[in-house]
Amino acid sequence: MRYDGTARRSQKANPSLLDKVWNFFSSVKIAVYIIAITLLASALGTVYPQENTFLDMDPSTFYKTTYGTLGELYYVLGLSHTFSSWWFITLLFMIGTSLVICSLDRVLPLYRALSKQQLRKHPQFLIRQRVTYTGDLLAGAGTGAGQVEAATGTSVSLSKTEAFAAGESPAPGAAASTAAEWLTGAAAFLRKKHYRVHTEDTALLAEKYRFSRWGPYINHIGLIIFLLGVLMRSIPGWHMDQYIGFPEGAIKQIPDTSYYLQNEKFTVELYSNQELSDEFRQKGQVVPKTYETRAVLYHCTADCDDPTKQPVLEKVHEADIFVNKPLDYKGLKAYQFDFKQAPLLISVQPTLKNKTTGESYGSFELPMTNPQDQYTVGPYMLKLKGYFPEFGLDDKGQPSSLSNEPKAPAFIFNISGPGLAEGGEPYLYFPRQIDKETFRQDEINGAIGQKLELSVGSMEGVKFSTYTSYLNIRVDKAMPYIWVGAAISMIGLIMGFYWQHRRIWLRIDAGRLTLGAHTNKNWFGLRNETAAMLAKTGIEVAPKSLEQGGKMA
Amino acid sequence: MNVHSVSSTFLLIAFAVYILAFFLFVVSITGKRWSNRKPEEHTRNWSRVAFGTAVVGFICQVAYFFTRWYTGGHIPTANMYEFMTFLGMMIMCAFLIVYLIYRAPVLGVFALPIGFIIIAYASVFPNEVQPLIPALQSYWLKIHVTTAASGEAFFAVGFAGGLMYLMRTVDFSNNSKAGKRERRGVEFTLFIILMLIAFIGSIFTFHATGYQAVFAKTVTTTDAQGAAQTTEQSETYVLPPIVQPHGTSVVAMKPFLGIDKPLFEAPSWMEGASAGRKLNTVLWSLLIGLVLYVVLRLIARKPLGAVIGPVVQGMDPEDLDEISYRAIAIGYPVFTLGALIFAMIWAQEAWGRFWGWDPKEVWALITWLFYAVFLHLRLSRGWQGKRSAWLSVIGFLVVMFTLVGVNLVIAGLHSYAGV
Numbered sequence: 028m029r030y031d032g033t034a035r036r037s038q039k040a041n042p043s044l045l046d047k048v049w050n051f052f053s054s055v056k057i058a059v060y061i062i063a064i065t066l067l068a069s070a071l072g073t074v075y076p077q078e079n080t081f082l083d084m085d086p087s088t089f090y091k092t093t094y095g096t097l098g099e100l101y102y103v104l105g106l107s108h109t110f111s112s113w114w115f116i117t118l119l120f121m122i123g124t125s126l127v128i129c130s131l132d133r134v135l136p137l138y139r140a141l142s143k144q145q146l147r148k149h150p151q152f153l154i155r156q157r158v159t160y161t162g163d164l165l166a167g168a169g170t171g172a173g174q175v176e177a178a179t180g181t182s183v184s185l186s187k188t189e190a191f192a193a194g195e196s197p198a199p200g201a202a203a204s205t206a207a208e209w210l211t212g213a214a215a216f217l218r219k220k221h222y223r224v225h226t227e228d229t230a231l232l233a234e235k236y237r238f239s240r241w242g243p244y245i246n247h248i249g250l251i252i253f254l255l256g257v258l259m260r261s262i263p264g265w266h267m268d269q270y271i272g273f274p275e276g277a278i279k280q281i282p283d284t285s286y287y288l289q290n291e292k293f294t295v296e297l298y299s300n301q302e303l304s305d306e307f308r309q310k311g312q313v314v315p316k317t318y319e320t321r322a323v324l325y326h327c328t329a330d331c332d333d334p335t336k337q338p339v340l341e342k343v344h345e346a347d348i349f350v351n352k353p354l355d356y357k358g359l360k361a362y363q364f365d366f367k368q369a370p371l372l373i374s375v376q377p378t379l380k381n382k383t384t385g386e387s388y389g390s391f392e393l394p395m396t397n398p399q400d401q402y403t404v405g406p407y408m409l410k411l412k413g414y415f416p417e418f419g420l421d422d423k424g425q426p427s428s429l430s431n432e433p434k435a436p437a438f439i440f441n442i443s444g445p446g447l448a449e450g451g452e453p454y455l456y457f458p459r460q461i462d463k464e465t466f467r468q469d470e471i472n473g474a475i476g477q478k479l480e481l482s483v484g485s486m487e488g489v490k491f492s493t494y495t496s497y498l499n500i501r502v503d504k505a506m507p508y509i510w511v512g513a514a515i516s517m518i519g520l521i522m523g524f525y526w527q528h529r530r531i532w533l534r535i536d537a538g539r540l541t542l543g544a545h546t547n548k549n550w551f552g553l554r555n556e557t558a559a560m561l562a563k564t565g566i567e568v569a570p571k572s573l574e575q576g577g578k579m580a
Numbered sequence: 581m582n583v584h585s586v587s588s589t590f591l592l593i594a595f596a597v598y599i600l601a602f603f604l605f606v607v608s609i610t611g612k613r614w615s616n617r618k619p620e621e622h623t624r625n626w627s628r629v630a631f632g633t634a635v636v637g638f639i640c641q642v643a644y645f646f647t648r649w650y651t652g653g654h655i656p657t658a659n660m661y662e663f664m665t666f667l668g669m670m671i672m673c674a675f676l677i678v679y680l681i682y683r684a685p686v687l688g689v690f691a692l693p694i695g696f697i698i699i700a701y702a703s704v705f706p707n708e709v710q711p712l713i714p715a716l717q718s719y720w721l722k723i724h725v726t727t728a729a730s731g732e733a734f735f736a737v738g739f740a741g742g743l744m745y746l747m748r749t750v751d752f753s754n755n756s757k758a759g760k761r762e763r764r765g766v767e768f769t770l771f772i773i774l775m776l777i778a779f780i781g782s783i784f785t786f787h788a789t790g791y792q793a794v795f796a797k798t799v800t801t802t803d804a805q806g807a808a809q810t811t812e813q814s815e816t817y818v819l820p821p822i823v824q825p826h827g828t829s830v831v832a833m834k835p836f837l838g839i840d841k842p843l844f845e846a847p848s849w850m851e852g853a854s855a856g857r858k859l860n861t862v863l864w865s866l867l868i869g870l871v872l873y874v875v876l877r878l879i880a881r882k883p884l885g886a887v888i889g890p891v892v893q894g895m896d897p898e899d900l901d902e903i904s905y906r907a908i909a910i911g912y913p914v915f916t917l918g919a920l921i922f923a924m925i926w927a928q929e930a931w932g933r934f935w936g937w938d939p940k941e942v943w944a945l946i947t948w949l950f951y952a953v954f955l956h957l958r959l960s961r962g963w964q965g966k967r968s969a970w971l972s973v974i975g976f977l978v979v980m981f982t983l984v985g986v987n988l989v990i991a992g993l994h995s996y997a998g999v
Contacts, residue, residue, distance in 0.1 A: 055956055364932075548906075
């Protein structure tokens with residue numbers, strides 16, 4: 028019925044290997060299995076949080092310690108990264124393949140079947156339809172309601188065959204003109220109901236909303252474009268996703284790009300106690316009302332990759348970044364992700380002094396990111412030998428940095444000048460007083476520490492940030508394809524679900540009407556429309572009695 | 581009387597009116613056989629009144645919705661209480677639409693209870709207006725949540741249709757193997773509904789009596805620097821503890837029926853957040869649900885499906901099949917738009933990724949895939965009638981898990997909507 032007998036590629040005899048693959052993916056049954064397996068796999072993937080929901084976590088021990096034996100099993104089976112596993116991606120690929128092949132296999136035969144339709148159907152075909160009717164036409168019926176006398180009585184409650192048997196066969200000549208008249212009446216009514224009506228002699232085909240048959244295919248095309256869009260994100264340069272913390276004031280490079288971003292100011296506003304609900308108040312929860320990063324985006328124009336020089340930056344964009352309102356510059360987006368209240372040094376202005384005389388030689392600005400290689404203070408030359416943003420000692424007792432954030436910055440200078448050894452002497456400098464004491468700066472520096480001192484006289488000259496704003500920096504060039512795919516898919520769904528292809532065939536043979544009607548959804552509507560048409564042309568019949576019931580052939 | 585309490589009053593009125601409408605629908609069908617009346621006329625008149633009543637209830641709830649919007653300053657779909665009442669409202673709306681198409685009074689008998697049970701369920705959650713966290717401050721909160729809920733509401737009506745179909749067609753005197761299985765399936769579905777009622781009822785009862793039990797345990801964690809830290813974790817129960825969280829000690833517990841300490845301790849592998857309390861709640865729901873079921877069975881002296889069955893006997897099974905399918909067919913595109921496409925657009929705007937495999941997202945996808953399977957089986961494989969009805973029943977259970985289960989059991993980015 029669906030393709031009116033038109034052959035599909037998947038129904039070939041003697042299939043080759045390619046045909047067999049084609050047949051496999053063209054089967055709706057297989058498609059349903061693939062979808063069902065994907066569904067179950069997805070459900071399993073939500074049992075415990077996936078690995079990518081945590082930062083800095085060792086999955087091999089995390090799942091066991093947090094969720095016990097079941098958690099360990101979850102990790103061992105690879106379910107802790109379900110959605111990036113090869114088998115899950117294979118499932119998605121199979122869904123995509125199935126979408127392509129199922130659609131191709133069906134859409135052309137359907138097109139052929141619908142564009143060349145047979146008007147006069149075999150009576151057997153008509154009475155096999157779920158909505159069907161057979162009965163005799165009476166002379167005079169068809170010109171409108173009113174002349175229904177005998178016909179009404181027989182058709183309403185009796186079964187169709189009985190109605191047909193009870194009716195009297197009119198004379199052949201009269202029958203022909205009755206038939207033509209009746210058909211005109213029926214066609215007029217159906218046209219009013221927006222059907223396209225084709226007639227041929229004493230046969231009629233009325234059809235409407237054929238376009239809804241294309242709905243599923245349009246939906247599938249949309250889904251294919253969507254999935255292709257998702258695939259395209261793996262093209263190099265099409266997709267970038269990084270989480271970077273920007274302390275207030277500091278200009279930081281966005282890795283792998285020639286852009287630099289500065290968090291000029293970060294502000295957070297909390298809900299006042301009156302605005303909070305009792306529940307939150309009881310828990311003593313602090314709920315942010317809004318937070319924003321005033322951001323400036325710079326583009327590097329020269330000396331970008333030269334570590335010995337300061338890059339030349341040009342300001343290209345400025346934006347206030349809120350949650351739900353990202354910065355957007357030529358496809359580079361920065362989303363407000365999180366923030367942390369953690370005071371970090373941005374720069375200090377230490378003074379070099381003679382410890383015995385108290386004489387000051389001058390001061391210089393020392394930034395915590397990208398400090399210069401050397402500084403000249405009075406007669407002294409300070410060469411930077413090492414910088415540790417977060418100072419610590421490694422397994423071998425060697426100084427190392429635990430992170431790139433200036434949480435406990437330490438500088439090793441080689442100072443040369445009057446009263447110092449030829450070639451200079453090493454000097455370790457901790458800008459923060461607490462680190463200076465913890466790591467015993469003076470003891471480490473030894474002799475030079477007795478002669479010279481680097482220190483910050485007052486808080487003046489010390490720059491630090493109160494907040495670090497975490498931004499999610501993204502580039503996603505495939506997004507337009509994804510949205511277009513989703514839109515097409517949606518159009519297809521609406522076409523397919525909110526309209527139904529309805530066809531009514533009828534033929535009149537020697538004064539006897541045989542009618543069959545078909546739709547792919549909403550039989551209720553089709554039944555009512557058919558019954559209304561019959562009523563208009565003089566045959567009163569309960570809509571429900573038109574339905575044979577049972578499944579379609 | 582301020583606007584906020586007016587708003588709550590409207591919801592209370594709506595709830596009562598829905599229940600009244602439900603009984604009117606029941607009478608419109610069961611009263612047919614009363615003496616001195618024509619059956620068709622009786623059903624027509626009573627169902628007309630019942631429908632009108634349901635419309636009045638709906639209008640009251642719409643009034644609740646907009647007055648709460650006015651007082652709260654943001655659309656009331658931002659926490660579990662607000663979302664569930666909104667879902668209830670949309671179920672009523674979907675019911676009214678499907679009713680206008682098919683004019684089947686029986687639909688009221690099945691769809692209305694789903695609506696008001698959902699609203700009753702909403703009141704288990706704290707009903708205060710909460711301030712919006714920055715992630716929710718977007719006009720997509722209005723668009724995404726409302727369309728998603730509308731789609732789900734049609735699935736709820738599809739569920740009602742499927743349940744009606746099963747009540748109509750499952751033969752409760754058939755003792756063959758298949759017949760018994762079907763019967764058990766129907767009884768199980770009804771039992772789940774009773775369990776939900778039991779859950780709502782028990783939370784209400786113990787809340788009203790002010791019951792509380794507190795447990796605590798010390799947890800030792802190792803932080804990034806390798807230093808061990810101990811913290812005190814406490815857990816408060818609203819329901820009397822049948823089972824206490826693993827490894828905890830009782831801090832305070834009111835005796836219940838003379839029992840002054842928990843009967844069991846949760847097994848050690850249940851270590852997730854609040855696992856013990858959740859297990860306790862599930863046990864209570866099971867227990868009271870079971871008691872309710874047994875009591876009802878004893879009163880009826882036959883399977884509950886057989887008690888409800890006669891209500892739908894006048895209906896044509898194929899019509900029920902179509903009502904169920906049609907509701908799902910109307911809901912599917914709406915659900916796709918609201919729960920997936922709009923969700924993706926918002927996620928792209930707020931979090932910078934349209935899809936992140938967050939549990940709520942995954943479960944919305946699972947719901948979508950489930951109904952995709954349903955539609956393919958129905959349209960291409962001829963799964964109609966009973967099989968289709970079972971799928972529409974299971975489908976709504978998947979919807980409910982997505983809405984409730986994920987928040988309570990799994991949580992994730994959407995956990996702000998939880999209790």
